[in-house]
Amino acid sequence: MIGEGSVGPEFSLLFTGFINNRLDKLITPKDILHDNESHVIGELRKAIGCGTNDYRADIASILTTRVINYGLHYAEENTIYQKTIDRIIKLATDPDTLTDDLKYILVKKFLNGNKQKFQKMMTNPDVVKMSMK
Structure with a gap:
């Protein structure tokens, strides 16, 4: 109620949803x-x-995008x-964290973004x- 009066109902609703979904607690891409x-x-x-019925594809996608950027x-x-490089390889090959589509995007975006610095990833057969999918 207080928030609606100062910043408007749309912002208050979005901010409350952000906090309720614990999006403020997400690990940073630097970490x-x-x-x-x-x-x-x-x-x-x-x-x-991961590994539960509560899989949050939206959060996985957000974190993948943030890591790439x-x-x-x-x-x-x-x-x-x-x-x-080893950490990126771990993210791209760990079966329990990201889905295959996000792993593919992770690898492709890093290689397309700066192939010279990230080409060492391609030494891993996985x-x-x-x-190549």
């Missing part, structure tokens, strides 16, 4: 690419609802180390197989 792998995979599974922006001015 996804640079934080401890077991922590990241656990946070992703918790946010997306952050990774490509980060690669413009920074060196991409093998640890980051990533090669995925990108």
Whole structure:
């Protein structure tokens, strides 16, 4: 009620939905690419609802897009180390986090965005197989 009076009912409804869906608690793309792998995979599974009937395709898609955008922006001015490549490979090959369509998009967007820095992903046979689908 207070929010509706100050910012309007549409914004209040969207903001309340954002908080109720715990979207403010999502792991950041920086953490996804640079934080401890077991922590990241656990946070992703918790946010997306992997392996349950509560799978949140919308959140999985949002996180995938955010990781791609952050990774490509980060690669413009920074060196991409093998640890980051390994994390992207893990995201693209882990059977319990992202769906195949999101994995495909993840690999393709990174390669199309900056092939020179991300081509090391193609040394993994599972990533090669995925990108040829």
